[in-house]
Amino acid sequence: MANLxxxxxxxxxxxxxxxxxxxxxxxxxxxxxxxxxxxxxxxAKVIDATGKTVMPGGVDSHSHVAGAKVNAGRLMRPEDxxxxxxxxxxxxHSGSGYSVPSVYKQGYDYAAMGYTTVFEAAMPPLEARHTHxxxxxxxxxDMGAYMVLGNNWFIMRYLRDGDVEKAxxxxxxMLRTHKGYGIKCVNPAGVENWGWAQNxxxxxxxxxxxxxxxxxxxxxxxxxxxxxxxxxxxxxxxNNLGHPGNWEITCDSLQILDGLEPRNKTDVQWAETKMNxxxxxxxxxxxxxxxxxxxxxxxxxxxxxxxxxxxVNKVDHVVIDNGAVPFGPGTAMTGDGPAIxxxxxxxxxxxxxxxxxxxxxxxxxxxxxxxxxxxNSVQWAMGLELLLLIKDPWKxxxxxxxxxxxxxxxxxxxxxxxxSRKAREETMKGCHAWASARSSLAGIDREMSLxxxxxxxxxxxxxxxxxxxxxxxxGAGADGDVAVYDLDPTRLDVNDYAKIKxxxxxxxxxxxxxxxxxxKGEILQVPDGRRFYSAPFVDExxxxxxxxxxxxxxxxxxxxxxxxxxxxKYLKNPVAIQANKxxxxxxxx
Amino acid sequence: xxxxxxxxxxxxxxxxxxxxxIRADNFAQKRAExxxxxxxxxxxxxxxxxxxxxVDVRGxxxxxxxxxxIEGDVTRVKRIGQGMKxxxxxxxxxxxxxxxxxxxxxxxxxxxxxxxxxxxxxxGGVLQILGDAGDHxxxxxxxxxxxxxxxxxTIGGNARSQLGGGLVGGRIVVEGSVQNFCGIxxxxxxxxVKGSARRxxxxxxxxxxLAVLGTIEQFLPSFVEAGTxxxxxxxxxxxxxxxAKFTGDYAVSKNPKGLLYLRxx
Numbered sequence: 001m002a003n004l005x006x007x008x009x010x011x012x013x014x015x016x017x018x019x020x021x022x023x024x025x026x027x028x029x030x031x032x033x034x035x036x037x038x039x040x041x042x043x044a045k046v047i048d049a050t051g052k053t054v055m056p057g058g059v060d061s062h063s064h065v066a067g068a069k070v071n072a073g074r075l076m077r078p079e080d081x082x083x084x085x086x087x088x089x090x091x092x093h094s095g096s097g098y099s100v101p102s103v104y105k106q107g108y109d110y111a112a113m114g115y116t117t118v119f120e121a122a123m124p125p126l127e128a129r130h131t132h133x134x135x136x137x138x139x140x141x142d143m144g145a146y147m148v149l150g151n152n153w154f155i156m157r158y159l160r161d162g163d164v165e166k167a168x169x170x171x172x173x174m175l176r177t178h179k180g181y182g183i184k185c186v187n188p189a190g191v192e193n194w195g196w197a198q199n200x201x202x203x204x205x206x207x208x209x210x211x212x213x214x215x216x217x218x219x220x221x222x223x224x225x226x227x228x229x230x231x232x233x234x235x236x237x238x239n240n241l242g243h244p245g246n247w248e249i250t251c252d253s254l255q256i257l258d259g260l261e262p263r264n265k266t267d268v269q270w271a272e273t274k275m276n277x278x279x280x281x282x283x284x285x286x287x288x289x290x291x292x293x294x295x296x297x298x299x300x301x302x303x304x305x306x307x308x309x310x311x312v313n314k315v316d317h318v319v320i321d322n323g324a325v326p327f328g329p330g331t332a333m334t335g336d337g338p339a340i341x342x343x344x345x346x347x348x349x350x351x352x353x354x355x356x357x358x359x360x361x362x363x364x365x366x367x368x369x370x371x372x373x374x375x376n377s378v379q380w381a382m383g384l385e386l387l388l389l390i391k392d393p394w395k396x397x398x399x400x401x402x403x404x405x406x407x408x409x410x411x412x413x414x415x416x417x418x419x420s421r422k423a424r425e426e427t428m429k430g431c432h433a434w435a436s437a438r439s440s441l442a443g444i445d446r447e448m449s450l451x452x453x454x455x456x457x458x459x460x461x462x463x464x465x466x467x468x469x470x471x472x473x474x475g476a477g478a479d480g481d482v483a484v485y486d487l488d489p490t491r492l493d494v495n496d497y498a499k500i501k502x503x504x505x506x507x508x509x510x511x512x513x514x515x516x517x518x519x520k521g522e523i524l525q526v527p528d529g530r531r532f533y534s535a536p537f538v539d540e541x542x543x544x545x546x547x548x549x550x551x552x553x554x555x556x557x558x559x560x561x562x563x564x565x566x567x568x569k570y571l572k573n574p575v576a577i578q579a580n581k582x583x584x585x586x587x588x589x
Numbered sequence: 590x591x592x593x594x595x596x597x598x599x600x601x602x603x604x605x606x607x608x609x610x611i612r613a614d615n616f617a618q619k620r621a622e623x624x625x626x627x628x629x630x631x632x633x634x635x636x637x638x639x640x641x642x643x644v645d646v647r648g649x650x651x652x653x654x655x656x657x658x659i660e661g662d663v664t665r666v667k668r669i670g671q672g673m674k675x676x677x678x679x680x681x682x683x684x685x686x687x688x689x690x691x692x693x694x695x696x697x698x699x700x701x702x703x704x705x706x707x708x709x710x711x712x713g714g715v716l717q718i719l720g721d722a723g724d725h726x727x728x729x730x731x732x733x734x735x736x737x738x739x740x741x742x743t744i745g746g747n748a749r750s751q752l753g754g755g756l757v758g759g760r761i762v763v764e765g766s767v768q769n770f771c772g773i774x775x776x777x778x779x780x781x782v783k784g785s786a787r788r789x790x791x792x793x794x795x796x797x798x799l800a801v802l803g804t805i806e807q808f809l810p811s812f813v814e815a816g817t818x819x820x821x822x823x824x825x826x827x828x829x830x831x832x833a834k835f836t837g838d839y840a841v842s843k844n845p846k847g848l849l850y851l852r853x854x
Contacts (some may be wrong), residue, residue, distance in 0.1 A: 076732070077732055078730070078731045078732035078733075079730050079733035080732070081730040082730060237709065348841070348842075349734075350732075350734075560822075
């Protein structure tokens with residue numbers, strides 16, 4: 001592996017407290033090092049980053065890029081593909097798709113923007129094989145997937161019976177069995193009810209048959225997460241998503257995990273960072289915009305972002321990703337089947353819904369976000385309000401919940417709005433009057449610095465999901481993933497927001513593991529990425545008891561238990577992250 | 590200054606050509622040698638227009654005053670005039686699929702028949718098919734719900750199924766008859782069928798107007814009678830006679846604005 005020097009750039013590496021200093025970055029054998037020896041320097045490739053912005057490679061902690069629902073989105077939308085095509089080159093595959101691109105196109109498009117690591121935010125266990133097959137076919141990116149467990153029959157039963165240890169043993173087994181990275185909890189207790197054409201609308205409403213409430217599921221899964229010492233915290237898609245007035249249940253849901261101690265007990269090597277790179281949160285709220293609706297109906301609909309931001313400002317156990325709405329076509333896809341049905345009732349569009357047996361559900365519907373729509377205009381404002389009103393950027397992550405609120409290729413638009421008040425004002429002029437009348441965005445002066453952008457686009461993603469041992473910064477020992485953008489911070493004029501957008505749309509250089517992958521958007525190399533998953537240990541006796549239960553109930557599945565696991569050979573470059581090593585394994589209380 | 594570009598097919602074409610380069614506004618101001626060097630696709634092979642056509646250029650002029658004359662059968666040539674914004678194409682023979690798809694201006698005249706998807710998602714201009722037309726004329730792309738939004742399509746003969754699918758604007762006039770699901774998911778614009786229609790005319794219609802002068806073989810039960818009308822107007826298209834008027838399609842909407850006119854015998 002060649003050595004690489006990125007010379008003379010303005011480096012933004014928030015986890016190492018580097019804020020635009022002119023620095024050289026050295027990479028040896030794919031890892032960042034503090035310096036190179038004379039011999040290593042001689043054969044090193046050199047990138048001249050003079051006058052340019054240098055950041056760690058982009059990390060996306062919440063995107064929908066692999067698995068059954070993503071592919072359903074591709075299949076049901078031929079109209080999304082025929083005008084968005086990428087021709088084959090000598091090095092790269094052809095691809096198509098605008099809001100839901102094919103896997104190859106996804107990999108190339110992310111890499112062209114300076115991203116090197118992307119996590120799929122919802123993998124139903126039964127669809128784990130499909131998800132891994134798509135991740136396997138995705139070029140360049142390091143990936144992992146959160147497993148959907150918020151309506152899982154086994155977990156609901158264990159938690160209802162108060163058996164957190166067995167729920168933990170089951171979760172550990174499931175993560176190892178399906179090569180999942182973390183726990184995703186979608187509309188807890190509600191999606192199970194959707195199998196009976198119902199939902200739950202409060203935290204304390206027991207669901208059908210399992211008689212468990214959303215509150216008990218959130219608390220239980222949060223406890224399981226910290227018992228197992230997983231890298232990420234619980235990733236929560238709150239109840240009542242997409243309903244006016246849901247900001248209240250969102251804050252109440254986050255409150256449930258206040259006081260729980262975050263315990264990342266992963267057995268990994270930690271690269272050097274000045275700041276503590278371990279997560280502080282016990283709950284990571286997904287696409288907060290969709291959970292911060294104000295008002296009581298679509299008539300008096302308004303932003304509730306300020307209420308959610310006020311709550312997050314007061315506490316230390318929460319990180320949110322915003323789920324911004326940058327306008328244009330999207331494809332809503334979620335494990336929240338009833339939420340998709342609600343959207344269908346609004347739009348009358350083609351849609352699909354799936355019940356995933358004992359585990360969860362899912363739905364897909366095309367969506368078009370318009371500036372002329374009063375609701376969409378407020379949603380646009382809300383996505384930005386959330387990131388601008390929460391004071392500590394280490395509590396926020398920038399996403400579009402791709403492809404739900406918008407597309408990952410629209411991140412540069414969102415960055416421009418966060419950095420430039422003028423950009424927001426210009427867009428607001430074209431929006432429905434509600435954008436300013438029913439949100440606080442027009443009164444917000446804050447303009448994010450490049451350092452803050454580095455936090456909300458990579459550093460905090462990595463820290464929040466427990467990847468900062470190697471991702472999201474440029475300390476010695478970190479992966480040699482670097483993005484160089486054609487932006488001179490000393491001459492930065494945020495009023496010229498088009499320039500910001502252009503710079504972040506096409507990285508000057510994308511470096512992964514010390515190799516130059518892309519230059520000005522052109523893909524130069526197509527390495528295979530890693531697939532991260534968690535492998536937590538639990539006490540053998542508890543595991544044995546739990547497995548007996550699983551076997552007993554497996555009769556309700558349409559497949560045999562032997563066909564259930566995803567073997568490691570399904571994964572290209574698998575990286576198992578061991579957690580909760582045997583000595584610390586949970587024993588029965 | 591007027592310009593004429595003559596295209597004469599050389600041999601029989603095997604695998605169908607994708608020739609969206611054949612556009613009056615694309616040929617304008619180009620010499621014959623330049624036009625011959627434009628790329629066309631035949632399956633996976635990228636070839637030159639000159640491999641399939643003799644090209645002759647007379648005069649030179651802006652797009653608006655450029656006419657492309659295709660002398661011969663181009664049934665196996667797809668996408669002629671796709672996306673054209675100005676100028677004129679006249680085909681002395683029959684044309685293949687996607688003729689004038691997404692066209693925004695100018696005009697296309699075919700003296701023979703045209704294949705499926707002609708005028709798909711057309712935004713403006715005039716597409717005149719003197720013979721018969723295939724399926725999906727003036728309709729939306731597969732999976733899309735917005736078809737032709739402007740301009741005019743006239744068909745001298747018959748058209749096949751799903752004519753004007755998802756139509757939101759503009760007008761389609763068929764001198765002959767249509768097959769199934771004419772005006773499916775129509776939300777605006779006007780369709781006039783002077784002959785008859787088979788089953789499903791106006792299915793899932795929520796707006797616009799559809800008139801049939803002949804008969805509808807299997808009339809949808811989800812349309813509701815709304816009296817009769819003398820010499821109704823389909824948008825700005827005045828038609829003559831006494832028509833039974835229906836609204837629908839109530840199968841997809843509680844308050845549909847689609848109007849279906851059927852001429853009384």
